[in-house]
Amino acid sequence: MKHRLALYAWLAAVVATTLVHQPAVLAAGLAAVVLASGAGRGRLLGRALRAVAPVLLLLSTGYLLLGWWTGELAWRFLLLLNLRVTLLALLTAWAVRDIDFDRALARWPAARRWLAIVRSQVTVFRRLATEYRAAVQSRSTLPPTLRQRYRAGAALGLAALDKAMYNSEALTQGMRSRGALDE
Amino acid sequence: MHIPDGLISPQTYLPALALAAPLWVVAARRLRARMGDELLPRLAVFTALAFLLSTLMLPLPGGTSGHLLGVSLLALVFGPWVAFLCYTLVLVLQAVVVGAGGITALPVNALTLGLVAAWVTWGGYRLLRGLGETLAVAAATWLGIMSAALVLALVLGLQPVIAQAADGTPLFFPFGVAVTLPALLVPHALIAAGEAALTVLVFRHARKRRWLEAMP
Numbered sequence: 511m512k513h514r515l516a517l518y519a520w521l522a523a524v525v526a527t528t529l530v531h532q533p534a535v536l537a538a539g540l541a542a543v544v545l546a547s548g549a550g551r552g553r554l555l556g557r558a559l560r561a562v563a564p565v566l567l568l569l570s571t572g573y574l575l576l577g578w579w580t581g582e583l584a585w586r587f588l589l590l591l592n593l594r595v596t597l598l599a600l601l602t603a604w605a606v607r608d609i610d611f612d613r614a615l616a617r618w619p620a621a622r623r624w625l626a627i628v629r630s631q632v633t634v635f636r637r638l639a640t641e642y643r644a645a646v647q648s649r650s651t652l653p654p655t656l657r658q659r660y661r662a663g664a665a666l667g668l669a670a671l672d673k674a675m676y677n678s679e680a681l682t683q684g685m686r687s688r689g690a691l692d693e
Numbered sequence: 694m695h696i697p698d699g700l701i702s703p704q705t706y707l708p709a710l711a712l713a714a715p716l717w718v719v720a721a722r723r724l725r726a727r728m729g730d731e732l733l734p735r736l737a738v739f740t741a742l743a744f745l746l747s748t749l750m751l752p753l754p755g756g757t758s759g760h761l762l763g764v765s766l767l768a769l770v771f772g773p774w775v776a777f778l779c780y781t782l783v784l785v786l787q788a789v790v791v792g793a794g795g796i797t798a799l800p801v802n803a804l805t806l807g808l809v810a811a812w813v814t815w816g817g818y819r820l821l822r823g824l825g826e827t828l829a830v831a832a833a834t835w836l837g838i839m840s841a842a843l844v845l846a847l848v849l850g851l852q853p854v855i856a857q858a859a860d861g862t863p864l865f866f867p868f869g870v871a872v873t874l875p876a877l878l879v880p881h882a883l884i885a886a887g888e889a890a891l892t893v894l895v896f897r898h899a900r901k902r903r904w905l906e907a908m909p
Contacts, residue, residue, distance in 0.1 A: 675738050
């Protein structure tokens with residue numbers, strides 16, 4: 511229940527943020543979220559900033575250059591854009607940290623099941639990629655060329671696909687045998 | 694290529710949501726009608742693959758990089774409706790796991806990257822398959838990705854017109870189509886070529902493993 515309400519609150523907050531066009535209100539919202547997010551707020555803010563910094567840097571620099579070129583620069587817009595995108599990213603980072611999506615989606619078992627299956631496959635792929643990269647690095651003293659990286663990537667991709675398919679079939683059979691896919 | 698939260702106005706994402714929601718229902722019904730013990734694990738694997746492809750950066754000449762989508766592969770293996778639904782899930786996962794994209798931008802991203810790319814790829818493949826499978830898969834994938842980039846560039850480029858303050862300054866994405874079209878289409882011509890090569894590789898592997906035989 512708590513997680514479902516938190517999920518709704520997050521969705522409402524995200525939509526509300528896109529309806530606000532005053533930088534002062536957005537700055538106050540940002541400060542409020544930072545304060546309310548509790549212990550680990552610095553890490554949370556860092557995570558949000560890392561996610562949006564490349565986009566904001568690109569957009570802000572482009573807008574500054576265009577403004578300098580045309581002589582029409584709206585500082586208020588720059589502030590608005592940066593505050594809004596950062597606040598949205600922070601809200602999402604907070605939701606990801608504190609909402610248990612498995613519990614929040616309890617009312618929708620199909621969505622929950624689907625999410626679980628795909629997540630498990632993502633974990634398998636990631637583990638295989640890490641193992642393969644470590645194996646390649648341990649055998650070579652020089653960094654691979656771009657061509658070698660593409661070839662290794664292709665080989666890894668196909669091997670991982672076979673492994674993941676085998677895993678997924680076993681997982682589905684397991685879920686079927688326990689009645690999880692009966693409805 | 695997908696749009697993050699905060700760059701798309703409610704005047705855009707709310708109508709996009711109204712359009713996407715019934716399409717998700719149609720896609721879910723079609724998937725439910727086909728769902729079986731063979732399809733489910735394959736779907737899970739290919740959806741996970743699409744998620745990972747969209748998080749891996751592809752090095753481009755000049756030191757830049759872009760990311761692949763994987764939606765064309767989903768469309769060719771499972772059809773455009775299922776690909777649309779699976780790619781929506783990929784976008785949701787990206788928003789809540791990686792922090793890429795976003796929830797308000799989800800309908801626009803799903804319609805462009807999920808629906809447009811999937812249907813163009815699938816339609817392109819059916820039109821071109823007389824030329825040979827490899828060429829048809831590669832060309833259809835390239836066209837699918839470029840179509841999605843084109844629609845995305847138009848949606849972004851229209852934001853300064855759709856949502857602006859009383860003094861004419863933009864409220865969301867600030868650049869018009871004169872900037873967004875070349876900014877998205879030029880690099881994506883290369884990214885789409887990379888995606889086409891990868892789609893051919895995995896599609897041929899899937900055919901060899903007979904994963905396509907259960908598909909219509």
